[in-house]
Amino acid sequence: MTLPQHPGPDRPDDGSAPRGRLNPLTGLVLAGAAVVVCLAWASWSVWLAVLAAALVAASRARVLSRVAAAGSVVVVPFALWALAIHGLFFPEGRTVLAEVGPARVTAEGLDYAALFVLRTATLVVVMLAFSLWVDVATLRVALVRRGVPAQLGFVLASALGLAAAVSGRLAGIRAAQEARGLVVRRGIAGRVVAARLQVVPLVLQLVDEAGERATALEARGSSLRGRRTFYVEEPDSRLQRWVRWSLAVASLAVVASVVVPAVVGTFGSAG
Known part of the structure; x- marks a missing residue:
């Protein structure tokens, strides 16, 4: 059996990488740039534009219903x-x-509360859309291949995977509790009480799973140094790499557009 070849530090891109698919790092940079813009620019028009773009992206990725369900929670x-x-x-x-x-x-x-909720909803939708779309295994490989420590790449990828699975796990926990006699009363108060009873077993599940994954990683030598062999396909292209670097530079420019005037104004008023 012939394993697929991947571009990387030890294998240059010869143009044979699969095209037409988005690299998980490209999605990560897109989501990060959207978060930076929403936090840096206090404008409802910017937030609405980012929210609309995130919803369109979630719809094209066929995760819109899951984003809406998890985001509403x-x-x-x-x-x-x-x-x-x-x-x-x-x-x-x-x-x-x-x-x-x-x-x-x-x-x-009311105006302040509406803007506050709009920005929060935009950030939540952006992060949920990315976490529900991304393939965790491919993201971890992409991070480790570019020099990110294996443990750090695993933690980030696992966090995204757990975020994507939270809504499904909560539904499973609720179904199990209702089978044991839990009655969820109507109204906000009843749902809050039910949510509190579901959060505790959810957290215990996540902690137990994190311990199992850490043990499995250590047994497979994730902490060892040296060249690694990757068996997960990572679609990428020169265009996507150019987009990632452009978005990174643009995000720094957005941050500078807010930080520099604030610093100049502070020193100007002090002088």
Whole structure:
């Protein structure tokens, strides 16, 4: 049997790598650049554009339903908390829409809460779309091939794999608990109680699995040094490498566009 050949530090790219498929590192850089833009530029138009792009990418990757299900678990409770805190108790609010005791519903508070939720939802969707799309084994190989320590590459890849599996595991835990007599009451309070009962076995499962994987890696010599042989196919091309470097430089420029004016303004005011 002939194993596929891969470009790498010990094997130059001769143009025979599979084309038309996205390298996991390209997806990682795309997601990272989107996160940097959302955190650096406080603009609802930027957040909406990134959110739309992430949803389109998730749809093309056929993971949109899973992204929506997992994202709602995070975004909906966070949105309710943000609206309750900032919408009712926003100290800078001046335009009062309603007032009930110490709580004041202000236009400024609702606007701030909506923008806060929009940015959080965008970040959640971007990270979920990437984690549900990426092939963990290929990502780990791509990282190790480019000099990332095997343990660090495994930790990152495992974190993404676990993030992608959390929603499915929670559903399985809930089904098992309901089979044992757990009754999930209607309403937010009932769901919060049920979620608390499901989180504990989920965390125990993840910790136990992490220990098993660490033992298996040590038994297979992951901590040994020297040249490694990879048997996982990693699609890549010159165009994708150019895109990754361009996005990395653009992300640094975005960060500089925010940090440099802040530093200059600080020293200017001090002078």
